Amino acid sequence: MTRLKKLSLPISGLLLLLFIHCDLRAQKYDVAAFYWPAYHYEPRIEFLFPEKKGEWEIIHKSKPKEAGHLQPKVPVWGYQDEADPREMNKKITAAVAHGVNTFIFDWYWYEGKPFLESCLNDGFLKANKGRMKFYIMWANHDATSYWDTRNPRKDSVIWKGGVNRAEFDKVTDRIIARYFKDPSYYKIDGKPVFCIYELQTLIDGLGGAEQTRLALDDFRRKVKAVGFPGLHLQGILWSALPANINGVPGDKIQTQDKVLSFFGFNSITNYCWAHLQNPEGDYEKWADASTDMWTGFTRDFSIPYFPNLTIGWDANPRYPFKAGYITNPAPDKFEKYLRKAKSFVDRHPEQPRLVTINAWNEWSEGSYLEPDTTHKMKYLEAVKRVFGSRK
Template identity: 25%
Template structure:
């Protein structure tokens, strides 16, 4: 795919309004803000709680919030939101109301698409010591995919929905978890063509490269090479003397982090982005970047924390990635940013109490200095 314009797309989390399921699992009125507000520092110099800035502890049931978010994103160079979308099968959905409200609100003139977050929800995500299933991701074959497509169709038809070559862009979080990938692709593409599109422009978030390369319809995977590598190393809690124990010590020395069982996994953001750069492993690969990460608000002492995640270092990460994107002209011209507003994971672009709009200002500055006008 020829590259003539690099677009910046940011993941968007809709968990900022109460739902009955979260009330049941976590307590009445639970939202993403519940964990954010009660976060505490775990070590000297640890910045917690990480609090929102000018948008405050917003509620996505208030339409003006999404309008303000869209205006901010557009002003600072974001080209679209990727809404996480939760379809569990048999018509069961969660957190769908913000996207539905946005679809009806024409005051929001901002591009968007969906990422089907096809993953079973488990309590361990929120710091529980067990892996109890809260709600299971299921698949119902052709009829299930038809039902899902029918729900998505009004969004696909909206003039704001991101389309490539008359194909709605549709991200899938875990393509390899779909038990009948070929059937899923066939049903979605067939129904898209029946409804006036030329198919669906699928993007794999996490997928085996073989899955991507063996399916002409799939682009991606979207890769945060630094981030994913670090998350993998987080699981190393083996005894010294074992093979993985030796690996753990070598990685510790190289990346300057501490890893003790039940203690936070601490990395230096500035060092990590220098050591592990985006690697374009094939011609469908899509670069992904992250400005910050500290999910101690969500899971406490088991967290992974990037210290020295500052707007200045974020700018270095983004510049390095853009250089690689420009050097790989055949790859899709997108940079995916993780994320716009995953506050309980300390992963956001929205203004915060410490840096205000500086995370966004980095994007605006780089777009106007690193990229020629024709490339943004």
């Protein structure tokens, strides 16, 4: 009792903190689902989504492109506003109840300002109350008219994703102040995890490899200055991860692993299987080909590789034409690869037990854990059967 009296928090507050501490650490595996924060009103893209509902506007209007094509996808919860903490509460509650204990938020910065941030700030952070972890993937690609169903071209740029050093410092200062300091921010060995989507875009914007290494070193120093033991830098493994760096003294950096080492990255994962294998045809063939690559990733990289799972792929809601898509996805098939990921993690006890999933809500790309009217909660129930144990 004497010790409790010396603390400024009442006993009820201490119990709440204890609950949060236990809740965030009780699960044996960390299952992190990428979160695409495009289902709320964003003033900067009202010209794309005039109904002020974000990308929901193309989901419910989607049409089948051929016989047997399962469109539109229909969410059980309706076309909810994710920036509303009451709606976000449904997502958090369902996620943690089924073993998804982390969201990886796609995070954007264009023309000196954050973009699509209201989902995280107004929705998740106000609703979470310590129930699940989160971390940031800086989706630093160009914003293109790929988001515009009237002109889905990746070579038509709305905003550039690259940043100069002054903008980089603004980004990292914001990330540290707003997110790293949140008790629920995901950490490895006490270090906040920060993921970068396109390393080559970062290098190009900052003016080269040496400038990029200096910028990342300064980022690490700033993280340490606010009390963390360091920064855990995570890369996305795909074609935007360069395999060599030109102009470095000695010019011996000729593999993706050496590139990551040069910049001080600590781990890698994938964003989705569509980056690894052409997203067309049968789900299990696509999944087998993608997950069979994990062994090579572990062999070829000197930093931990965290296995990625992808639920499906059908980006046709974004196109006026028929695009290739994955056929025959199903929860029971997905569970097979969940178990493969668990086995992979168990065979690598020297690294954190982290698995990433595409995605919580990529409705426009046909890869989501959120319940729809076809499968209800079955994808989430599969995650719970494999990863939901608290032992």
